[in-house]
Amino acid sequence: MVLEAERWLDLRRFRALRDAGASISEIARETGLNWRTVKKYLEDDGPAAPPVAAPRRSRRGQVIDAYAHVIDAWLRAELLLKASVIHERLVEQYGFTGHYQRVKLYLQEARPKIAEELGYTPSELARLHRRFEVVPGAQAQVDWGDEGAILAHVGIAKVYSFHMVLSYSRDPFVCFTTSQDLATFWACHRRAFDHFGGVPASIVYDRTKTVVRRHVAPGKAVPLHPEAVAFAGHYGFDIDVLAAYRPTGKGRVERQVTIIRDHVLAGRSFSSLTDIDNAFLAWVPLRRRTTHRTHGEVIGIRARRDHAALRPVPAKPYLVTDRHLRHVGKDCLVAFEANLYSVPATAVFHRQLVEIRASSATVSIHATVPDSSGITLLAVHPRALGRAARIVDAAHWDALPDGHTRATTTSHEPDPNGGPVDELSAARRRRGQPAGALRFLLARTEAAEVEVGRRPLSVYDQITGTGPFS
Incomplete structure (x- = not known):
């Protein structure tokens, strides 16, 4: 009906041609319409007014109405929750049988009302960038996300999300941590390689300090962190560092950060990092069944070709450790990251300089000079979460009065x-x-x-x- 109204307006503009003696076929060619349509509306003066659309059928009694209270509650918790996410959760959690378009139409009415109720009006900025595609297994992109205080109620002040996405298929990996330090960063890579079943040929990074040793002027070669070079050499991938101020160079993973927040985190509460990791793993099958809007294929089908082209993961892992020098206190404790770790009283002295080697799970303390047996290891402790913790092995104090x-x-x-x-x-x-x-x-x-x-x-x-x- 709308199309007919548009045609009527077009024909009214060309009525002067008819009055000037133009034929029906000439006007049809000029307007791009069928000659029968031209004849219908122009010959014998045609209808005097455009056709009137039939009244829209009322929404009353539709399937979506039974779930309106659920959708409204989700919108009050997260106003920008996407229609695709809401439809996905309704199907998964409530057995919703309606079409996605029904959810979308309902949100067009409900979202402005709830936004007004909450005093919030969302706005988005459009950005332009050059798009590129890669072959299977050729590239992955990595980025961090700051998820804030989503676990503050259990004593964890801040949570970060590590993201790696395969550029060809957009197959995602995410894990959640409490730190962005060197050891944690590369430990997350090992988890990602295990998740995908292989190693991509290259990985794209921004200029994070865990990859870049120092910042340089634009156009100059970027010096890489020695541990980043060693890790990449062990697993056989190339490090691709973006130019400064070019976040769209890794737009696939930037988009992935937003998708995870919308589909996994938004409107939910968690009790631990493991709980959040499990929520992501439960969502992955849903993601892989989705048809991606850019490459037009099912992500899971395209991911099979991506995974098959990845390089194998080495049997022996490369463990990255973050190294620091610290002094031993009078109480045989060593301070690291606002926590205290004990060392054996018989092997150290006050103000002795020791080396801290911190991995994502442990903190090992080494002497800077090996003993008569060539051993430098003094103690190994589990890495503390948070601050102001005292990690003490009681046997370390046996020799003290x-x-x-x-x-x-x-x-x-x-x-x-x-x-x-x-x-x-x-x-x-x-x-x-x-x-x-x-x-x-x-x-x-x-x-x-x-x-x-x-x-x-x-x-x-x-x-x-x-x-x-x-």
Whole structure:
């Protein structure tokens, strides 16, 4: 009906041709319409007004109405939740049988109302960039996402998401961490290679400090981090660093960060990093069944060709460690990332310089000079999450004094065993309590139980040979 109205308007503009004597076929060629349509609307003056569209059928009683309260609740939690995400969750969680377009039409009415209710109006900026395609297995792109305080309720202040996406198929991998340091960054790569079953020929990065040793002027060669070079050499891929201020050079993974937030994180709550990782793994089959709008194929089918072209993962992993120098404290503790880790008291001394080698899961402490056996390792601890933690191996303090030999006495009379008499220990034995523990020396109640002899002052005068003045 809308198309007929447009045709009517076009023909009205060319009515002057008819009045000037143009034939029906000439006007049809000029307007691009069929000659029968031209004849219908121009010959004999045609209809005087455009056709009127039939009234739209009311939405009342549609399938989507039964799920309106669910959709509204999701929109209140995340206003920008996409129609495709909502349809996907309705089908998965509620058995929704309606079409995606029904969800889309409902959102056109519901989203502005809820936006007004919440006092929020979303806006988006359009950006232009050059698109390129690659062959299977040729490239992957990597990026970080900052997911904020989604686990603050369980004591984790900030969560980061590591993203790797295969450029040919757009097959995704994501894992979640609490750190973006060197060891964690490359440990996430190993997890991604295991997920895909191989290693891409090249990986695209921005100028992150875990890949680039230092920033240089545009146009100059970028110096790579030594651990990045060693890791890439072990797994056999090339490092491709983007030029400065070119985020669209890895638009596939940039887009993937947004997709994960919309489909996996938005409107949900989690209790641990493992919980979020499992939510992503549960969503991957849904993603692989999706037809990608750019290459027009099902992602899972295209991913098979991508995976088949990947290089094999080496049998022996390359473990990247972040290295730092620290001093040993008087308490045989070494500070690293606002946490304290113990070292053996018999192997170190105060202010000794030691090397911290931190991986994503452990912290190992090494001496800078090997011992007589050529060993530098002093201690290995699990890496602490958060700050202000004390990771102590009790055996490291075995050689330190604990105060169990300390005693006190109020008399110089020898005991039966040849030692001084300990009145506190004697009082404790009379009460049936063990003697010798350092903590009892600080108890005022026990010190008050010691019986002190009382003598007149004249006794001391006789001892010193002095007397009262008369």
